[in-house]
Amino acid sequence: MLESKKKMSQSFSDLKVALEKGRGTPQEIFPVFEKACQDFCRETKKVPADGLKSFLELTEQLGKKITAGDNPNIFTLMDEIRALKKTCHEKYKK
Numbered sequence: 001m002l003e004s005k006k007k008m009s010q011s012f013s014d015l016k017v018a019l020e021k022g023r024g025t026p027q028e029i030f031p032v033f034e035k036a037c038q039d040f041c042r043e044t045k046k047v048p049a050d051g052l053k054s055f056l057e058l059t060e061q062l063g064k065k066i067t068a069g070d071n072p073n074i075f076t077l078m079d080e081i082r083a084l085k086k087t088c089h090e091k092y093k094k
Contacts, residue, residue, distance in 0.1 A: 004039035011036055012081070019074060026066045026074075034059055046092040055084055 011033035018024030037059045041052040062077045
């Protein structure tokens with residue numbers, strides 16, 4: 001497994017805990033998640049560019065919502081990212 005994928009998964013979990021339970025600062029955790037996403041998208045050879053583009057767009061939107069403190073929409077975007085991950089895994093993880 002790519003190191004960036006591990007970091008992406010861990011930082012997404014950390015972000016969820018920070019937002020739901022107040023353990024951690026979302027504004028500090030998000031840049032780690034965002035960088036891991038960018039690194040993963042650059043490193044992976046399994047997923048076509050159009051799939052990666054929509055993922056990175058959702059990630060960017062999430063960062064904007066975190067900066068704005070728009071919590072209801074943060075969780076909606078996190079759910080969308082989770083769903084996209086599931087779809088991606090079903091299509092490309094082999």
